[in-house]
Amino acid sequence: MTDTPTTELKPQADAPPVSQRGRLFRIYNHYRVVVSVILVALLFVDPINFDTRFRAMDYYQAGVISYLAINGFVALIMLAGFQPRSRHITLSILMDILILHGLLLVSTGITNGLANLVIVSVAAGNILTPTRMGTFYAALGAICSLGISTWSVMAYGDSADGIVRAGSLGILYFAAAFTLQYISRRMLRSEALATSRARSIAELEQINRQIIQRMRTGILVLDRFGHIRLANAAAEELLFGVASDESGRQPSRGRNLPQPLRLGLEAWLKDPARRTDPFQATPTSPMVQVNFTQLDQERGDQILVFIDDMSKVTQQAQQMKLASLGRLTAGIAHEIRNPLGAISHASQLMGESPNLDDGDRKMLDIIERHSRRVNGIIENVLDLSRRREASTDLIDIGQWLSAFRDDYLQTQDTEQHKGAHIELRMETNLPQARFDVSQIEQVMVNLCDNGLRYSEQNTGERKIEINAGATADGERAYVDVRDFGPGIAPEHRVSVFEPFFTTDKSGTGLGLYLARELCEANQAHLSLVDDKRLGCCFRITFAHHGRMI
Numbered sequence: 001m002t003d004t005p006t007t008e009l010k011p012q013a014d015a016p017p018v019s020q021r022g023r024l025f026r027i028y029n030h031y032r033v034v035v036s037v038i039l040v041a042l043l044f045v046d047p048i049n050f051d052t053r054f055r056a057m058d059y060y061q062a063g064v065i066s067y068l069a070i071n072g073f074v075a076l077i078m079l080a081g082f083q084p085r086s087r088h089i090t091l092s093i094l095m096d097i098l099i100l101h102g103l104l105l106v107s108t109g110i111t112n113g114l115a116n117l118v119i120v121s122v123a124a125g126n127i128l129t130p131t132r133m134g135t136f137y138a139a140l141g142a143i144c145s146l147g148i149s150t151w152s153v154m155a156y157g158d159s160a161d162g163i164v165r166a167g168s169l170g171i172l173y174f175a176a177a178f179t180l181q182y183i184s185r186r187m188l189r190s191e192a193l194a195t196s197r198a199r200s201i202a203e204l205e206q207i208n209r210q211i212i213q214r215m216r217t218g219i220l221v222l223d224r225f226g227h228i229r230l231a232n233a234a235a236e237e238l239l240f241g242v243a244s245d246e247s248g249r250q251p252s253r254g255r256n257l258p259q260p261l262r263l264g265l266e267a268w269l270k271d272p273a274r275r276t277d278p279f280q281a282t283p284t285s286p287m288v289q290v291n292f293t294q295l296d297q298e299r300g301d302q303i304l305v306f307i308d309d310m311s312k313v314t315q316q317a318q319q320m321k322l323a324s325l326g327r328l329t330a331g332i333a334h335e336i337r338n339p340l341g342a343i344s345h346a347s348q349l350m351g352e353s354p355n356l357d358d359g360d361r362k363m364l365d366i367i368e369r370h371s372r373r374v375n376g377i378i379e380n381v382l383d384l385s386r387r388r389e390a391s392t393d394l395i396d397i398g399q400w401l402s403a404f405r406d407d408y409l410q411t412q413d414t415e416q417h418k419g420a421h422i423e424l425r426m427e428t429n430l431p432q433a434r435f436d437v438s439q440i441e442q443v444m445v446n447l448c449d450n451g452l453r454y455s456e457q458n459t460g461e462r463k464i465e466i467n468a469g470a471t472a473d474g475e476r477a478y479v480d481v482r483d484f485g486p487g488i489a490p491e492h493r494v495s496v497f498e499p500f501f502t503t504d505k506s507g508t509g510l511g512l513y514l515a516r517e518l519c520e521a522n523q524a525h526l527s528l529v530d531d532k533r534l535g536c537c538f539r540i541t542f543a544h545h546g547r548m549i
Helices: 018-042 045-055 057-079 086-106 114-126 132-156 161-214 233-239 259-269 312-352 358-385 396-411 438-460 491-495 509-522
Strands: 218-223 228-231 286-292 303-308 393-395 421-424 433-435 463-470 475-482 525-529 537-541
Touching: 018 057, 018 086, 086 114, 086 132, 086 433, 114 132, 114 218, 114 303, 132 161, 218 233, 228 233, 233 286, 233 303, 259 303, 303 358, 312 358, 396 421, 396 438, 396 463, 396 475, 433 438, 433 463, 438 463, 438 537, 509 525
Parallel strands: 421 463
Antiparallel strands: 218 228, 218 303, 286 303, 393 433, 463 475, 475 537, 525 537
16 A cells, blocks of 8 residues: 555634634633523523513524533533644534524524624634635625525514614624734734744844854853853853853852952952953963953943953964064074084084093083083974964874874883883763864973973882863863972972973973963963872863864
């Protein structure tokens, strides 16, 4: 057997929505139940006079009771959850018009007050189905009224005034039909326009919400007491390291503002013209700049806070700095390397002389060692000035770290350095990150070299730990490089990333500075983590791969 395609009936453009039509019909059916109950109750008021005035009292009683039974049954099934469709509504209106005219026929004719109820049925039909069917209801009511009045004149000898009344009722039927159809169409068009605008506003609100949530600039709405009313994902990431999802959940609500931000807010409330200094919310967070403004100028009880990540500004400043540094280092390389090369070559020639004593050879060794150090400083400065723009790729942190560890250990297996050990620990379901592999690997090599050297000085073993995990929001990855050295003194922790700062006499002081510069170029953040454990722990916190600048 083959399935026969069926054609689904589409609702007419000028018809009320299904749900609204169901509610209106429910109200109309309540009216029918009340009317039928009143008609049944009237049978017990003056039954003797009813018998004398009505043409067929038995049929009238049966009709009224049947009308009540039908309306009660419809009310019960709708109460049980039945949803009437267009054909059910049309059938109900037609039934009302025919039953009411039947009651007019077996009662006192068109002069009975029941004729007024037909107007209500025709009006309800045009409200529920403001189409050609509404005109048919009016035509059917007019024909039935004229038929009953004509039959009354011919069969019962009633006055011809009944025909005039029937004609007047017919005119009322058509007037009610045309008027209500016009009004209903206008109302439906207005409702459709309002619905369309409401839908557009809802879509625009959703788009705005998504744009705000995906903005790199953090947005906070605060009251005058510093309580968070609203925060987008960037604000939560920059301030708390936890980004809210797009479903409206706000993890930051109820949290205290970071101390620098709270102090900046208090200072701004006292002096709105004052500009807040950049700050870091946490040691692993990037440097941010905040700006305050009144959200409600009249009430003044809500404050809008813009939080800008300084990474972009830092990148632009670095590009300008490196352009100047490139021009400077070109002159340095020319003016210093040539005499430095002559000094180094002369010391090598002197070292070949057989007439040198131990003191002279010691002095030559000092010359050669410091010549290499100066040359290393020049090489680092040249590398910094020649740094190319980061070419980022989407990287799986776990696979990349495993490959890096293997490659790095192969380079460490030399005659001078043997037995290097790197313990790699990674969390499951690490988020991906975007960065330039060659530049971040250069950072990792620098951190690993330093860690192995200081671990060997302190413990005699060349070992470090590399830990990879996710931030509190689960959306950004970080990599920790931990050594087992003596650590860094508290007074030196704020200076470790400054150029030419070093505690190692043989170091140039540019390694960590260059490492942070490379991290900033990839929108990552290199920080020194103070976790009260032995040695040093440097953390690279990568930016969210979907919110890169």
